Amino acid sequence: METAKQTEIPKPRRIVLVPCPYQGHITPMLQLASFLHSVAGFSITIAHTRFNSPNPSNFPHFQFVYLDDGIPEKEAIPTDLIAVLLELNVNCRDSFKAEMRKLMAVEPEDSSEVIAGVIHDEIMFFCEEIASDLKLRSFILRTTAAVTSLARMALVSLNDEGMDPIPKLHPLRFKDLPISLTTDFTGYSKLMKKTYNMETPTTAKAIIWNTMEWLEDSIMAKIENKSTVPIFPIGPLHRIVSAQTSVLKEDFDCLSWLDEQADNVVIYVAIGSIASYNEKAFGEMAWGLANSQQPFLWVVQPGAIHGSEWIEALPKDFLEAIGGRGYIVKWAPQKQVLAHRAVGGFWSHCGWNSSMESLSEGVPMLCSPCFGDQKVNARYLSYVWRVGIQLENGLEREEIEKGIRRLMVGEESKEMRERTKDFKEKIEAYVLKVKDQCYSHTYLAELVSLLKSS
């Protein structure tokens, strides 16, 4: 006769996921949620800010609950991102706690479901403390390259060590360094210390990382060495699972325009969801593109050009100069664009998602980072992995024109395309192996098993 223990059926498990409400962060979190639901069978709750919320109808099997963020919708591209991120961690606390309590209240002793954990974006660090108060397990999702975390922590430590003056740079002090990432280093430092648990060890059970171990092996080894919790580099998530994660409406007509172009001739231009330019830089970009004589598909997100609704600031003769050689959209289906046979280069701000998407499709990059981790990514893409060319002197039409030519035609371009193809093949082989093994013996499998354990 079977004992009660033997016949016990495990309770269904729910995971609560908390994205940071910007596209580059929302995307990997929703991809992870889709994997955990469709492959691993978890029930999913997405706790999202009201601000910048994705369309729940794209995820009919998920439950959505909303957090009071206090951010005005008109600030889609924030002027002071650090301040907004710090505010989110204060503003969302109470509503997150209340939503979690509601979820737990429908989970009495004999309930048919258990909450297996809270997975929060590294920037939404307030969740860790609340989960701990409520006796729930928490997990951190990091959405940048691993090397970015080392660079950010080094910057903060350098400042803390009171490098005044900086050795070798006497009489320069830390605050004199030409760092353009933010004018308020105090806010930056506060955000990073919390994000990377630099002052108090994390109470999270594990760190999930949207990167590939083989791509960043030596960096990952350093991080793992110091980490008090297991690390699961499970990327690239966009190749593991497909999900409709875009907050903005994608313009699919650009794919028909790409169909009319020859192979590998189009340069795709996009700067992610939160980077922005002034009118002068926008004009230089336009003339650089026009003078390169290369066909281009250009994403200009409404609000990305300071002082403009959309593309009113384009130079007067620009449209005439390009004829039918260019196509401008407000938002593109980027992964499909990069996979299109006509696209031969990607002029990018080098956000981490964009970088992995480009590597996955074997598309070499023209790198013009705006801020933050984009600078680290650009350096790795151009100098370490040698799949991109960095515009080193800001945005200036002649350098852009030259950069586009180097990227798209000639011997250097051919070599770079070959190297990028190698990355594409490696990623394809890796993803195939993960799927062939039905996700077992992988970091994803270890993560799922941890989430299923008590």
Ligand code: UDX
């Ligand atoms: C931000 C940071 O800037 C980035 O550096 C960090 O790594 C994540 O958070 P973002 O600037 O939006 O992200 O860049 P990125 O990480 O590249 O993410 C943008 C996402 O938007 C990509 O997945 C891309 O496919 C998508 N996208 C972009 C579109 O779907 N359509 C577009 O037209 C442009």
